[in-house]
Each structure stands twice: as structure tokens, then as C-alpha cells.
Amino acid sequence: MxxxxxxxxxxxxLGMTELGKVYGPSPxxxxxxxxxxxxxxAGLTLDDVDGLLxxxxxxxSPGIELAETLGLRDLRLLTHMNAFGATAGAMVSYxxxxxxxxxxxxxxxxxxxxxxKPRQPAGSAYxxxxxxxxxxxxxxxxxxxxxxxxxxxxxxxxxxxxxxxxGEQLGxxxxxxxxxxGMNPLAQMREPITVDDHQNSRWVVEPLRLLDCCLVxxxxxxxxxxxxDRARDLARPPVHIWGWGQGHPGHRLERGSEFGLVTGAAxxxxxxxxxxxxxxxxxxxxxxxxCYTYTVLVSLExxxxxxxGEGGPFAASGALxxxxxxxxxxxxxxxxxxxxxxxTPLSEAVVQARGHAAERQVTKNDVILxxxxxxxxxxxxxLILSPQPRGHRP
Amino acid sequence: xxDTGFGVLRRDxxxxxxxxxxxxxxxxxxxxxxxxxxxxxxxxxxxDCGGPELVWARAGGQATLVSWAVSHARPxxxxxxxxxxAMLALVELAEGPWLHARLDGVDAGLLREGLPLAAAFxxxxxxxxxxxxxxxxxxxxxxxxxxx
Ligand SMILES: [Zn+2]
Numbered sequence: 001m002x003x004x005x006x007x008x009x010x011x012x013x014l015g016m017t018e019l020g021k022v023y024g025p026s027p028x029x030x031x032x033x034x035x036x037x038x039x040x041x042a043g044l045t046l047d048d049v050d051g052l053l054x055x056x057x058x059x060x061s062p063g064i065e066l067a068e069t070l071g072l073r074d075l076r077l078l079t080h081m082n083a084f085g086a087t088a089g090a091m092v093s094y095x096x097x098x099x100x101x102x103x104x105x106x107x108x109x110x111x112x113x114x115x116x117k118p119r120q121p122a123g124s125a126y127x128x129x130x131x132x133x134x135x136x137x138x139x140x141x142x143x144x145x146x147x148x149x150x151x152x153x154x155x156x157x158x159x160x161x162x163x164x165x166x167g168e169q170l171g172x173x174x175x176x177x178x179x180x181x182g183m184n185p186l187a188q189m190r191e192p193i194t195v196d197d198h199q200n201s202r203w204v205v206e207p208l209r210l211l212d213c214c215l216v217x218x219x220x221x222x223x224x225x226x227x228x229d230r231a232r233d234l235a236r237p238p239v240h241i242w243g244w245g246q247g248h249p250g251h252r253l254e255r256g257s258e259f260g261l262v263t264g265a266a267x268x269x270x271x272x273x274x275x276x277x278x279x280x281x282x283x284x285x286x287x288x289x290x291c292y293t294y295t296v297l298v299s300l301e302x303x304x305x306x307x308x309g310e311g312g313p314f315a316a317s318g319a320l321x322x323x324x325x326x327x328x329x330x331x332x333x334x335x336x337x338x339x340x341x342x343x344t345p346l347s348e349a350v351v352q353a354r355g356h357a358a359e360r361q362v363t364k365n366d367v368i369l370x371x372x373x374x375x376x377x378x379x380x381x382x383l384i385l386s387p388q389p390r391g392h393r394p
Numbered sequence: 395x396x397d398t399g400f401g402v403l404r405r406d407x408x409x410x411x412x413x414x415x416x417x418x419x420x421x422x423x424x425x426x427x428x429x430x431x432x433x434x435x436x437x438x439x440x441x442d443c444g445g446p447e448l449v450w451a452r453a454g455g456q457a458t459l460v461s462w463a464v465s466h467a468r469p470x471x472x473x474x475x476x477x478x479x480a481m482l483a484l485v486e487l488a489e490g491p492w493l494h495a496r497l498d499g500v501d502a503g504l505l506r507e508g509l510p511l512a513a514a515f516x517x518x519x520x521x522x523x524x525x526x527x528x529x530x531x532x533x534x535x536x537x538x539x540x541x542x
Contacts, residue, residue, distance in 0.1 A: 121468065132521075135406025136435045139524050142400040143496040144465040144480035151494075153463035154484050161461065161507050205482070206464035252441065253434065253484075253492035260461060 009096035010231035010238035011385070013042030013108075013224030014350045019338040020188050022218040023118050028062035031112035032069045034220035038108060042224045043235025046070060049224070051077030051104035053091040057113030057341055066110070077104040084374025085289050086246065086264075087111065088342025089381025093244035095225035105226060111343045112220035122216040148291075149213065151376040153205035155260030156294035160207060162261060162309070165297065167207055169312030171198030173293040174211045174335055176321035181332025183322070183360035188215055189336040212293040214334035221343035223350065228389060239353040242278070242367075243384040245271030251378070264380030265302035265371060276367075276384035277391065280304040283384075284364045285352055286326055287345035289373035290333040296320075299371055300328075303382075327362045342372035342381065353387045366392065402521035409435055411450035416523040421455045421513040423491060424448040432489035455513035456488040457527055462497065462505050485511055485527050498526040 015037025017030050025033070031054065039046055052075060054066050062069070063080045072078075077098050083090050088111060095107035116122060133142040144150060159165045175195055181187035193211065201210040231238035247264030251257045273279060280303055290296045297311035305326060306314035320328035331337050331348035338344060349370045351357050366388055372381035386392065405413050412435045415422035424433040426440035426448055439446040462483045467476035481497040497505075498514065511527040518524070 131401035132404055133401060134404050136409040136412050138406065139403055139522075140494045142403055143494075143524065143526075144400075144482045145494050146465075150463055150465055150482055153465075154461040154482070154494075157463055158461035158484075158507075202469065203464065203466040203479075206466065206479075208463075255486055255490040255492075257492065259484075259492075 008228050009099040009225055009241045010228040011092070011223050011241065011350055012226050012231040012234045012236060012238060013038040013040075013044065013222075014236075014347060015039070015041055015222045016186070016347060017219045017221075019186065019217050019219035019340065021116060022114070023116070025114075026061070027056060027059045027112040027114045027220070028066060028069055030114065030218070030220035031056075031062050031066050031110045031222070034112065034222035035066075035070060035108045035110050038110075038222035038224045041236060042226075044106065044224065046072060048106050049108050050075055051095065051098055051107030053077070053095060053107060053109045054080045055082060055087040055091060055109075055111045055341075057111070058115040059113050062112060077107060083246070083372075083379045083381065085291065085341050086372040086374045086379040086381035088346045089244065089370060089372040089383050090246060092223065092225060092241065092346065092383055093246075093381070096241045096244065099225055099227050105230070107225045108222055109225065110220060110222035111341055113341070114218040116216055116218045148376065149205045149208060152292045152294060153208045155298070155377055156292070157207050158260040159294070159298060159311075163312070165312035167199065167209070168195055169316045170207075170212055170293040170297065171195040172316040172318075173290075173296050173320065174198050176315070176318070176324070177290065177329045177333045177335045179321050180330050180360055181336035183358075184331045184337055187332040187337035188217065189332070208292060208294070211335075214291045215336070215339045217339040219338065219340060221340045221347050223346065237354045237387060239350050240386045240389055241383065242386055242390045243272040243274070243276030243382075245269065245275065245382045247271070247380040247382075248378065260377065261298070262308075263298055263302050263373065263377040265299045265373070265382065268380040268382040269303040269369075272382035272384050278367055278384060282367050283326070283369045284366055285330060285349070285362050285368045286320075286328040286371070287331075287349040287352075287368065288329060288333070288371040289342060289345055290329055290335050291373065293335065295373055295377070296328065298377065299373065303369065303371070322360070330357065330360055330362060345370050345372070346383070349383070349385050353385050355387065403518075403524055404521060413522045415450075415452065416515050416525060417517075419515050421453045421525065422450050423453045423487065423489065425451040432487070432491050434491045434493055437491075453487055453489050453513070456530075457485040457493075457511040457513065459505060459507060459509040459511055460484040460486050460492060461507075464502065483527065493525075496524075496526045497528070499528045504529075
């Protein structure tokens, strides 16, 4: 197997629209805006783009018609991708493979969503309550399974019952993430919080409290992937793509299932790290998908940063916070900064790799792990990124 | 009867056997005759042999608790009382399949992995009966095929 080409793709551009309560533009217009911004950020023009990978959230738009919106011509790669929260990592890996194989030279990858509506609680964007329910599936919804909150709560509770994980340990993740958010001007929630604040926040679905749950945001984020050689001559410092992986455990809901206790990160992590030529010990920074505090906790275990069952004590040790041994979700994550699905961890990884994170810049950024998570811990993607070319040894 | 706080449950034409069973206090799930393997009522085919011809069969109703969660209604803007919290669960039927379910008559402090449960049905004034699980003493399991 040839491995010398794996490190030959890089992220050269990052574009973000205004994020949060952005009510005007459609998801398609937001996506177009983000792609234009990412291309300009790289020092390129839309004429340089010959590949476009599109993904969307709850809004169901845009699809590949985005190419027409942008007026892109003679594309050599165009598709819509969906692995839920794992999509951003999957898009970047597909873009990297396309660049490495010569199928395309410059690939824009974009996510857009606009689930928030004016004068409507944020949670209702991902919730459904009806007057009538239909069939067996309807019965499940009627009995209270009306949003993903309930399913993640079952996962978290299973871990708590099995390993003694506590609500305070989940709170430590919320607190550490908010501390990072306080240093990110783009973060929607920047007021410091304490574990007491977490413990006093209202139940959503017990054992998950309001401060265990991510934000809901409108907006779009795009990155541009090109060859490492080309990226070196562009406007921004290249962010080299050392490795990637996916993991889809396919837990069946039946006797013996590890649902809730083991995620696809247990597969995607080793695949990506092996490709990158690193181990968990080499990771300097983690940007983890944090739809819930619990997602962070269980992902840390599955990536091997601590043993299975020890994610709670590990999080409570302060390791994830500013000054900790494993800086994690350094922009405030989805819990406190903005919820752009897999683009939230990816965008912060690019900023940290470039050394552009100002007050919150980590001192050591040679190896950055980016994690995506979709479904109910069903779909995972991992990227290993670095400001250094692959093979660099600190 | 438990106050669910939800709307009316109707049939969807694909799971009529489940609701016929529910009306008679019987838990109907799906079964692959070729593999002698049991599935949840919404399974579309056998994951082992690929056969699409799952048949409806009566489950014993015994189950154990896998995990649980308490759903709290969003506080109401006008300050009126929100509906009572719902005790949600993931349960493992004795036949093997897991169901997302509602617990009834449980003391939250006594919940644990493996807690023995039994299926029961609530019959609201309007709409179909719905499934709940209640703790059992563990000493008198329900007869698997009572009434057949
Ligand atoms: Zn079969």
C-alpha cells in the first residue's frame, strides 16, 4: 500500500457566514455565501473551484443545485453527502481523495442550515409534538420519544448506571467548553458558568439538563481542499490532512447491544490515526462533536484518551479546559459557540492549526483530532489535521 | 388510567396486528419463521436471512430494563403547570428485541439495569391502546402464552 500520497491534501480556505439567529437568507444563499468566503479566504476565485460537496441539516437544502447558484462551470466533482453529523469529516476525506487521485484540484465542502425561526423556542426546531400519532412508530413518539434528546438521555443513563458517571462530570464538560467560548468572539454563549449553574439548569430529558445540550444555529460554513503543494502558495497557512476514518457500528436494538456505551469513534479513530501515523498520545488538541456533553465523554473513551468507563473522571480532572492536558473544543463547541453540525469542530480545528485563535490559541497544535458524530452515536468520522506536512515529528 | 399528556394514537395500516393485540392486552411483535428470531413490531425484514416475510407472533411480555430517562416538558410561557414528567425506557424483551417504551408505576430510585418488567396496556377513551411496562416482583412471571 502506498502511503506517501496520503498527506498530500490540505485545507486552504475557511468561510463562515454570520451564525446564530440569522433569519433572512435561505440555507442555499447561506451556503453560497460560505463557499464564496472560503474561496476568497484561500486567495482563489470561483473559477479555480472544480469540485463541490454539499451537505445540509434539518432544512433539507441545499443540494447540488448550489453549483448553479454559484455559477460554477465545468466541475469535475459534484455531489450531495449525508452521514448526519459525520458528514463534514466525510466530505473532507472525499475531497482529499479526489485531490490526491487527480479527480479534482480544488474542492469546496459546505454545510448550511436554517432551522431557527423567529419567535419560536430553539428546541422546537428539533422537536415534534402532534395531536394525533400514527402506528407503532407514532406510539413511541406519543409516549415521549419526540426528539433526539430522549435517545441521548438513554445513552448517557446507560453509561451512568454501568460506570458510575455523574451529572457533575457532564457538567465539567459544559463548564470547560464555556471557558473556551469566553475567548471566542464568534461564540453565541460566552458568560462563564459553574458546575452549580449546570446542576441548577432545568432538566430536558433527565439525566440531561439544558446545559448538557447544544445550541441551535442558522448559518453556513465551508472549507476548500486542494493539494498540499498548491496550498503552500495560497493566502493562508495550509492545514494538512494527515488522516481520516469513518465508523458506523450498526448497533442493533436487541440483546447484547452496546448502544450508548460504544460509538463509531472506536473504529474511525484508529483508522484515521493509523493513516496519520500517530497514536492518541500524539494528539495535541481535540475538536469533538458535542451535540451533548455526553457525546464528548464517550468519544474521549472511544478515541483512547482514557479507559472505557473513565470518561467522567477524565473530564472532571480539568484536562479539557484551558490550560489542561488535552485542550478540547477550544472554540466553545456546539454547546456554547455555534451548531453547524460537523463544521463546528472542523472550523475551529482550521483556526487553531493556522495559529489564528488569538486569546484562545493553544500553544501546541501539531496534531489536531476532529470528530464528527451523527444519529444516536451511530455514525462517526475522524480527521487528523496539522499545520505541518505529514511525517513531521515534533 | 395514566395521563399521558399526548394526543390520540391511530393505526397506520402497517401495524394493525400490534394494535389488535394491544386492544386484547397482548404484546404482538415480529418473528422470522426461518431463523426462529424475534424482532420489534416496526421491523421490516429479518436481519439474519434477509427474508422480508416476518410474521406477527405473541410475545410473553416479560422484559428487563436496559436504560431509562425522564422527559420533562418545556416550562410554559404563561406559567401554567407543565404536563407531568414521562418515565422513558429502553427495555429488552425476553425474546431479545429492545423497545423504546414508557414505564408506569415505578419508583425512580429503584431503577437499575436488569430490573424485571412486564408489558401492560393502557386503554384511553379515544384512540388505540398503548404499551407500558411495569415492574414485576420477579417471582411470578407472566404466562408466555396465556389465552392462546
Ligand atoms: Zn430470518
